[in-house]
Amino acid sequence: MNEESAWVSQAQQGSDEAFTRLVETYQTPVYNLCYRMLGEPDLAEDAAQETFLRAFQHIRRYDEKRPFATWLLSIAAHYCIDRLRKRKFAMFSIDEEDDDGNTYELPDPSSPDPEAESMKGETRDRVQAMLKDLDETDRAAIIMRYWYDYSEAEIADSLRLTVSAVKSRLHRARKELAGLWQEEKPRSKPERRPHESPAF
Amino acid sequence: MNHRPFEDWLLNNQPLTPTEKLDLDAHVRACPHCAALAESGIELRSVRMVPPAPGFTVRFQQRLAAQRIAERRRRLWGLVVLLVGGGALLLWLTAPFLLALISSPAQWITLVIGYLLFILTSMQTLGEIMLVFLRVVPGFIPPFVWMVIVSALAGLGLLWTVSIWRFGRFQRGV
Numbered sequence: 001m002n003e004e005s006a007w008v009s010q011a012q013q014g015s016d017e018a019f020t021r022l023v024e025t026y027q028t029p030v031y032n033l034c035y036r037m038l039g040e041p042d043l044a045e046d047a048a049q050e051t052f053l054r055a056f057q058h059i060r061r062y063d064e065k066r067p068f069a070t071w072l073l074s075i076a077a078h079y080c081i082d083r084l085r086k087r088k089f090a091m092f093s094i095d096e097e098d099d100d101g102n103t104y105e106l107p108d109p110s111s112p113d114p115e116a117e118s119m120k121g122e123t124r125d126r127v128q129a130m131l132k133d134l135d136e137t138d139r140a141a142i143i144m145r146y147w148y149d150y151s152e153a154e155i156a157d158s159l160r161l162t163v164s165a166v167k168s169r170l171h172r173a174r175k176e177l178a179g180l181w182q183e184e185k186p187r188s189k190p191e192r193r194p195h196e197s198p199a200f
Numbered sequence: 201m202n203h204r205p206f207e208d209w210l211l212n213n214q215p216l217t218p219t220e221k222l223d224l225d226a227h228v229r230a231c232p233h234c235a236a237l238a239e240s241g242i243e244l245r246s247v248r249m250v251p252p253a254p255g256f257t258v259r260f261q262q263r264l265a266a267q268r269i270a271e272r273r274r275r276l277w278g279l280v281v282l283l284v285g286g287g288a289l290l291l292w293l294t295a296p297f298l299l300a301l302i303s304s305p306a307q308w309i310t311l312v313i314g315y316l317l318f319i320l321t322s323m324q325t326l327g328e329i330m331l332v333f334l335r336v337v338p339g340f341i342p343p344f345v346w347m348v349i350v351s352a353l354a355g356l357g358l359l360w361t362v363s364i365w366r367f368g369r370f371q372r373g374v
């Protein structure tokens with residue numbers, strides 16, 4: 001029995017300490033998935049915390065035949081998909097609160113240069129910006145494929161889809177991302193300043 | 201422009217022969233669609249993990265503690281509401297009988313005693329019938345039929361135990 005299996009087994013018997021070890025081990029993969037899905041650090045933190053709470057509550061139902069990481073990321077992905085679907089309904093009102101009382105913030109128009117700030121964020125994480133335009137489940141599939149190197153079978157297991165559905169979702173999402181990449185390309189090129197060499 | 205089979209090669213990320221690689225390179229140079237597919241694929245493969253802010257585990261422990269308190273409080277309130285509601289409902293349903301009982305105790309005491317006597321005499325009669333039955337019936341039934349009956353009862357008992365064990369197990373997987 002490896003260390004992780006021992007922690008899981010102890011956590012199933014009610015050990016808080018063992019579960020804390022699991023939180024320490026998996027905090028980054030879970031947070032990263034939530035961040036890539038939701039796109040905002042505060043929402044990602046909240047979703048990651050909620051994922052671990054749900055895992056803690058249902059740890060007795062965890063099937064040891066599945067990898068623990070897959071089970072955990074599956075909970076995170078489903079939580080984020082549900083949250084994104086709920087958020088769609090709240091998008092009409094900017095100041096509207098979601099079911100957990102979080103508000104959705106837009107860049108402050110009174111800041112010195114909101115457009116420049118916005119552009120900086122866009123170029124900093126271009127892939128993140130493109131992910132936002134994908135369907136929730138396609139986004140989860142892409143994240144699992146490229147951030148976690150999951151096989152199509154593992155993605156299917158995590159998202160409760162068939163392997164052929166995962167394949168078609170991945171293909172569709174990749175084509176959509178390529179389309180967005182093509183659209184974004186001319187915009188993301190930095191504008192040439194006066195007296196600057198055209199080579200830069 | 202025909203994107204096949206280049207699009208499939210890029211999407212499936214399958215290993216290519218040197219000739220296929222050359223063909224793909226030539227196509228990607230000429231086709232903006234496949235170039236975008238290749239570039240976005242490279243970008244996706246170079247992505248990094250984002251860690252949470254420091255102190256994530258401590259925040260989780262605090263949240264877990266807060267949730268436990270809230271859960272305990274919710275359970276307590278649930279129990280209080282259930283007890284009060286149940287008590288009120290019981291009182292409302294039994295109010296007419298209670299009033300009758302309080303107003304004439306002699307009548308219900310006679311009723312209860314009569315009922316108990318009826319149960320006792322019924323049990324006695326049933327016992328006598330059973331004794332007669334047990335004395336008469338074994339003579340008519342051959343031993344092998346008894347064996348069949350006992351085996352069938354044992355089998356049913358085993359089936360019942362296995363069913364309880366199977367259905368009583370916790371459902372696995374979330």
